[in-house]
Amino acid sequence: MAFLFLPEPVAAFVATVNAGDDRTFLSLFADDVEVDDWGPTRRGMSVVKEWRDRTLSDGNGTLTPLAVAQRSPQIQLTAQWQNSAPTLIWQFTFLVEREKFTRFSIRQG
Secondary structure, three states, rough: OOOOOOOHHHEEEEEEEEHHHHHHHHHHHHEEEEEEOOOOOOOHHHHHHHHHHHHHOOOOOEEEEEEEEOOOOEEEEEEEOOOOOOEEEEEEEEEOOOOEEEEEEEOOO
């Protein structure tokens, strides 16, 4: 498998998801982050927490990066999520400002 360079804070996003490190995971997001999870865009840390609780709740999954594209300040990550449920391919789009995610979009890859 070829090495895939992940820019920060996307590398930290993957690492914290895989480690189940909720505190550090949440610290990657701006307090007023915009979240687009297949529906209307909503704002705030509570939306990130809802997504994390609903999607990563069992803490036993692995997020494996497959591709990354960067056009500063936007970064797209395509990754495989594998846990006890069927494997999913997700496409995350992050807008990064001042080393925090200010926009977080999730789509099926």
